[in-house]
Amino acid sequence: MSEPVSPRDQWSSRWVFVLAATGSAVGLGNIWKFPYIVGENGGGAFVLLYLFCVLFITLPIMMAEVLLGYLGKRDPIDTMAELAHRAGASRRWGVIGLSGVVAGFLILSYYSVIAGWTMAYIGHAAGGDFNGADVAQISGLFDDLLASPWRLLGWHSLFMVLTIAVVARGVRAGLEKALTILMPGLLLLLVALVLYAATTPAFAEGAAFLFKPDFSKLTASAVLVAMGHAFFTLSLGMGAIMIYGSYLPAGSSVARVSLVVALADTVIALLAGLAIFPLVFTHGLEPGQGPGLLFVTLPNAFAQIVGGQVVGCGFFLLMLFAAWSSAISLIEPAVAWMVERFGWSRLKAALVGGVIAWATGLLTVVSFNLAADFHPLGGSLTMFELIDFLTTNVMLPLGGVLIALFAGWRLLPADRIAAMADVPAVVVQLWLWSVRIVAPVAVLLVMVAAIASALQVPMPWE
Ligand code: PFF
Secondary structure (H helix, E strand, C coil), X not given: CCCCCCCCCCCCCHHHHHHHHHHHHCCHHHHHHHHHHHHHCCCHHHHHHHHHHHHHXXXXXXXXXHHHHHHHCCCHHHHHHHHHHHCCCXXXXXXXXXXXXXXXXXXXXXXXXXXXXXXXXXHHHHCCCCCCCCHHHHHHHHHHHHHCHHHHHHHHHHHHHHHHHHHHHCHHHHHHHHHHHHHHHHHHHHHHHHHHHHCCCCHHHHHHHHHCCCHHHCCHHHHHHHHHHHHHHCCCCCCHHHHHHHCCCCCCCHHHHHHHHHHHHHHHHHHHHHHHHHHHHHCCCCCCCHHHHHHHHHHHHHHHCCCHHHHHHHHHHHHHHHHHHHHHHHHHHHHHHHHHHHCCCHHHHHHHHHHHHHHHHXXXXXXXXXXXXXXXXXXXXXXXXXXXXXXXXXXXXHHHHXXXXXXXXXXXXXXXXXXXXXXXHHHHHHHHHHHHHHHHHHHHHHHHHHHHHHHCCCCCCC
């Protein structure tokens, strides 16, 4: 394989990769989305299903994605094309990278709007707006924010500027520096919140909701949601982890770093659940209230506790950092592609990418107000919900399956063997089984079942 045209950035060590990939994985998905989809889907049984998906489907795919990036050492489009070419297959495999770039723009478009809510809430917390407020006043703050396209647009634009600023600065000077401070801080704050939650009267109830399965609450669509989230939360299926893998220094253990990242992400999601549900139950709130769970529930707790202003401010600030470190990875595959393919400066590539994602984000901004009643497919989904559904539940799983199939069936065995030399043979065999057969079949089955259930077509086992 020919060498990439220009010398590429690299993480200073594999531990920085772990930090960066964890920064990508841990984001709004863990702190905002995971708790609310657990709430909507009835708790423990859904959590089990999700853990099952991570272990048997997405962890092996994560190893595949890191492996491909590590071997390809380019942006995801050219990595896929080159590795395919090298194995005697068509360069058209590059299309997987391309669909990843599109998914990245789509996800970032709404991710930035939600991250904007977080910024607005830093202002509320710092300004003492929650102090002594009652439940109705706190929900009112959220409703007012969503009702104002201009406020949403302002925060969305600011967040996009922050994202562009880091990406434009490059891998080491931008990302690496920020992450070494943000990630430990995030973890400390979450632990502090869990400890606080442990002192509330409903801690046991919250923990039981999270860990005690009630399978009667599971629906066919919950299975799709759990699987989609297992992709979303690990940033899989769109080249983000692949591009980060491409910056791994030589001699890194692909399997080990993947395992650590998946584990860290899962632990943080569970901690977020443990911090949030006890507060939900303590304040007599509804766990299934959807996307507002975090922006309405937590402030209710901050309203009551001593020092709530500081804790609230810190919480939303760190949530912003979590979103920020993920947003960067959403746009990095496209930026790396523009830089490596067209020879653009990082600044130009980051600006072009950022503007595309920003403009697409306008669809989400108006989904909460001006176009709240616009349902493009005629069902109940707004444009925001449709983009979220399409990316999380369709594009990421399909992208992930193609990456898995490629790594399992197409990649030159010599490449794979060299990169996995440190892994016990039995683990490599298990991984191969998973990426060749188990993960693709499981993902396709879940998708077919979910589509059939949406169209109300009975499945053979029904
Ligand atoms: N993993 C991120 C989260 O859980 O918030 C979201 C995400 C980031 C998805 C990067 C996909 C991605 F490529």
